[in-house]
Amino acid sequence: MAMKYHLRIWRQAGPDEPGRFEDYTVDNIEPDMSFLEMLDILNEQLTKEGKEPVAFDSDCREGICGMCGLVIDGMAHGPRRLTTTCELRMRHFPDGATITVEPFRADAFPVLKDLVVDRSAFDRIIAAGGYISVNTGSAPDANAIPIPKPIAEEAMDAAACIGCGACVAACPNASAALFTAAKISHLALLPQGHPERERRVQRMVAQMDLEGFGNCSNHGECEAACPKGISILNIARMRREFIRANTRGSAV
Amino acid sequence: MRMAKPKGWNTTVGKKVIMGLTGLFLVLYLIVHLAGNLTAFVPDGGRTMNLYSHTLHKLGPLLWVVRILLLLGFIYHIVTGVQVTLRNRGARANRYAKYASKGGPSKMTPASRWMIITGILIAIFVPLHVNMFSLGPYYETVINGEPMRDIYRLVVERFKEPGVAFGYAAFMLFLCAHLIHGIWSAFQSLGANDRRWMPFLYGLGTVLSLLIAGGFFVLPIYTYFFIPLP
Numbered sequence: 001m002a003m004k005y006h007l008r009i010w011r012q013a014g015p016d017e018p019g020r021f022e023d024y025t026v027d028n029i030e031p032d033m034s035f036l037e038m039l040d041i042l043n044e045q046l047t048k049e050g051k052e053p054v055a056f057d058s059d060c061r062e063g064i065c066g067m068c069g070l071v072i073d074g075m076a077h078g079p080r081r082l083t084t085t086c087e088l089r090m091r092h093f094p095d096g097a098t099i100t101v102e103p104f105r106a107d108a109f110p111v112l113k114d115l116v117v118d119r120s121a122f123d124r125i126i127a128a129g130g131y132i133s134v135n136t137g138s139a140p141d142a143n144a145i146p147i148p149k150p151i152a153e154e155a156m157d158a159a160a161c162i163g164c165g166a167c168v169a170a171c172p173n174a175s176a177a178l179f180t181a182a183k184i185s186h187l188a189l190l191p192q193g194h195p196e197r198e199r200r201v202q203r204m205v206a207q208m209d210l211e212g213f214g215n216c217s218n219h220g221e222c223e224a225a226c227p228k229g230i231s232i233l234n235i236a237r238m239r240r241e242f243i244r245a246n247t248r249g250s251a252v
Numbered sequence: 253m254r255m256a257k258p259k260g261w262n263t264t265v266g267k268k269v270i271m272g273l274t275g276l277f278l279v280l281y282l283i284v285h286l287a288g289n290l291t292a293f294v295p296d297g298g299r300t301m302n303l304y305s306h307t308l309h310k311l312g313p314l315l316w317v318v319r320i321l322l323l324l325g326f327i328y329h330i331v332t333g334v335q336v337t338l339r340n341r342g343a344r345a346n347r348y349a350k351y352a353s354k355g356g357p358s359k360m361t362p363a364s365r366w367m368i369i370t371g372i373l374i375a376i377f378v379p380l381h382v383n384m385f386s387l388g389p390y391y392e393t394v395i396n397g398e399p400m401r402d403i404y405r406l407v408v409e410r411f412k413e414p415g416v417a418f419g420y421a422a423f424m425l426f427l428c429a430h431l432i433h434g435i436w437s438a439f440q441s442l443g444a445n446d447r448r449w450m451p452f453l454y455g456l457g458t459v460l461s462l463l464i465a466g467g468f469f470v471l472p473i474y475t476y477f478f479i480p481l482p
């Protein structure tokens with residue numbers, strides 16, 4: 001069964017160029033194709049017509065790298081929960097539907113071209129403190145530091161963040177609180193993360209603000225959009241870490 | 253342009269801690285205020301209410317301390333609320349053509365989206381309210397041989413005016429909306445939330461806002477229909 005779709009896609013030649021929606025029609029789409037494969041077909045079609053293909057990001061195409069990310073019909077990564085754009089299948093869209101495709105929109109994520117945005121703000125938040133300092137040399141023994149199972153699980157849940165930016169895209173305030181909180185949480189929960197915990201939260205929050213993300217109003221849209229289902233309870237944990245750091249007067 | 257590195261309570265996270273603290277402080281005040289107002293329901297021609305109000309005013313300097321703290325908390329909440337909202341509006345200059353929620357665990361409601369609107373409506377209401385009652389005409393009465401302000405008379409008189417009674421009640425709907433998102437959100441902003449507490453806090457927020465706003469809502473309507481002028 002081949003299906004047909006009408007696409008309204010955001011086209012923008014460069015960061016400082018004005019953008020606009022363009023309408024396209026794609027035919028012969030199989031229900032088991034992913035959303036990105038559907039865009040590949042559109043791009044082949046555009047190339048054959050001698051037109052500029054639509055720029056979009058992707059890498060692993062199996063939901064683990066965090067490169068892909070489109071706002072589809074107003075929802076980051078499209079209408080399915082716990083799904084990245086690359087995992088989204090065309091069977092979730094009725095034949096003949098008109099689908100609106102936009103880039104992740106946030107001033108901190110400038111559009112580079114069409115649907116590709118610059119998410120290096122996330123890298124700078126990580127660089128500000130999303131790490132632990134260890135001596136190089138022989139690796140420490142695995143399991144030398146016992147960690148209770150529930151805590152390890154919670155840290156792993158936070159560490160499931162693939163940094164795709166859907167939380168920012170879905171947030172009415174374009175806040176990066178869920179991303180930053182996940183990165184702070186998975187370290188704050190573990191003993192290895194404790195020595196630098198005050199410094200980490202101070203620096204990462206400061207960097208997040210410098211990048212121009214909004215405040216978190218606790219709408220919870222980020223968790224709804226997160227393909228890994230990362231909980232806003234991590235944001236509560238980030239705030240605890242933050243209050244702890246600011247009431248202890250630690251060096252930044 | 254290089255911006256100064258935001259620090260401590262000036263960061264986005266810090267400002268939400270301030271919103272949460274000042275917000276909960278105001279909620280606490282509302283609960284005490286409502287408890288006081290409920291004395292108007294005692295059918296004794298205002299004896300209980302006037303005695304309550306009189307006792308409160310006998311606190312003298314302490315009452316002023318509370319009033320000043322309230323005013324500061326209110327102003328701090330408003331200023332921070334406006335700053336937070338302006339930053340949020342400015343974080344996405346290019347709006348989406350289409351924007352939809354995926355539902356699921358989302359806590360987004362019209363109440364959560366319109367905090368600044370319901371907040372501004374409260375900010376309009378409060379001075380009118382203080383002006384009408386605390387700063388309103390001073391009627392006197394004598395209870396147990398002691399002269400005191402007949403605040404009950406003033407309240408009943410005002411709430412007999414339909415515009416006042418129903419206008420006041422209408423504002424309480426905005427208060428209710430503000431608190432439905434505000435109360436649980438304040439705990440979340442203060443980091444006082446985890447897996448076990450989440451459902452409880454969300455429920456508590458809803459129930460408390462309905463009780464608080466409901467109490468303030470019923471009083472003028474009940475007075476309008478059922479309490480005779482003293």
Ligand code: HEM
Nearest residue numbers: 217271272275278279333367368371372375434437438441
């Ligand atoms: C009776 C008076 C008020 C009470 C009890 C109250 C209570 C609260 C509470 C508990 C919160 C949640 C704080 C948080 O999310 O951390 C909140 C948020 C908020 N309040 Fe109020 N508030 C009052 C008046 C006002 C006024 C006058 C404004 C005027 C601008 C205002 C604006 C806001 C805004 C904008 C937020 C949301 C901030 C955000 O998006 O994160 N509030 N309020």
Ligand code: FES
Nearest residue numbers: 059061066068086
């Ligand atoms: S392309 Fe890697 S997560 Fe979608």
